[in-house]
Amino acid sequence: MRVGLFLNEPQGQDPIAELRESMARAADDGFASAWMSNIFGLDAITALAVAGSQVPGIELGTAVVPTYPRHPAALAQQALTANAALGGRLALGIGLSHRIVIEEMFGYSYERPARHMKEYLDILLPLTRGEKAQVNGETLRANIRLGAPGTGLPVLIAALAPRMLELAGSMTDGTVLWMTGPRTVEEHVVPAITRAAERAGRPAPRVVCALPVCVTDDPATAKARAAEVFSVYGRLPSYRAMLDREGAAGPGDVAIVGDEAEVRAQIEALGRIGVTDFVAAEFSARERTRELLKSLR
Template structure:
């Protein structure tokens, strides 16, 4: 299992510094979200082109605001700038964002994702597509240069989305999804879908808050404060409920070095291929433990 970092920054200079630090520490990947600050693909292309040797992933780019052909062109351009080191994570976002902020319909989101992938994946992989769905259409070819195979991962939690992640995409990227849910729900579903489709084993990228500390109760309380919004959004709330978690603090990986090491190693045993740490709290102590997990 590879270990990466989840990084956020409010400026390109700060992001560059943090990505450079992660690369210098030997982490295999860094991931950043696309919400209302920096555009993730643009920022990673600018910053990552100056820092070699580390995979750069989006977790995730929302689909609704961008036609899949436009996203394919942008992602391929960013991947070219990075020399083939981009991992494109995409997701539906949330009903409150899609309908109340962007003004799109959030009706039948799994249909939307299927149609989105039916356009995006051929363009990313072959450069051309001819497709007419119920809500999305495309008939075009791209001449954007390709530097290799660009992995496309989807934020998949519900059964239909997990089938898409395994059967047609390259895997899933998770957030606020605890170890029991990964073991009993996510990994079996996405792996079975890939096997049935005759595809390679999918990537399961699992991002969770991490804090190495001697006071786990305080760290869980702090996680509930820092990540409170994720306990209210329906898709994450469903995963927390499935886990039996009252809030984000209950899925955060907290405790001493030995405790957190054991929790991360359990994720590998449950099928996680890439663990992504969202450090909070005692960051220096947490980073030291994460570095100790890296291959030597």
């Protein structure tokens, strides 16, 4: 199991320099990957391309770019350009986002999300392989070929529901998870995505599992802090469904906390249940947490 880091949204006056420094430290510390969310701050693909072009030797991923606001051809063009700037080190994670974001903020319809994702991939994936995309779907259309260079760009989707896991396994390189606990990963995610990949004759998919992590001697306080910092994810329907499946009251209950031995054991257990990439979101006691994570590389 590879170990990576979630990059915090830069807060300073020079966000690209701050991001570059975070990437450089992650690379120097020997982590396999660094991932950036795409919410309302920096555009993740652009930021990774600019900052990451100066930091060699580490995979850089988006976790995740919302699909609805960008036509798949436009996203493919941007991602291929960024991947070229990074020397083929970009992992493109995409997702549906949430109804409250897509409908109430962007003003798009969020109807038939699984159909939308299927048709999105029908256009995006051929374009990332240098092929023509010709799709006349119910939610998306395209008749286009790109001239941007293709270098085997891996595409993963945020997949939690059964239909999305089917798409992830049968069409893409895997899934990027967030706020999904170990029991749900073992009993729901890994079996579903693996079956889908096997039926489609595809290689075993990547299962990128991201969770909050804190090494501490006071786990109760750390869990309370995680519950506060990540409280919004306990209210969004897709994450709430996974927390309910896990039997977790909220984000604090799926955070990985404890002393060095306890955190190590919890992370290593994820590898045994099928997680291929663990991505740590450090949220407290960062230096102590980083030292433990470095020992897991």
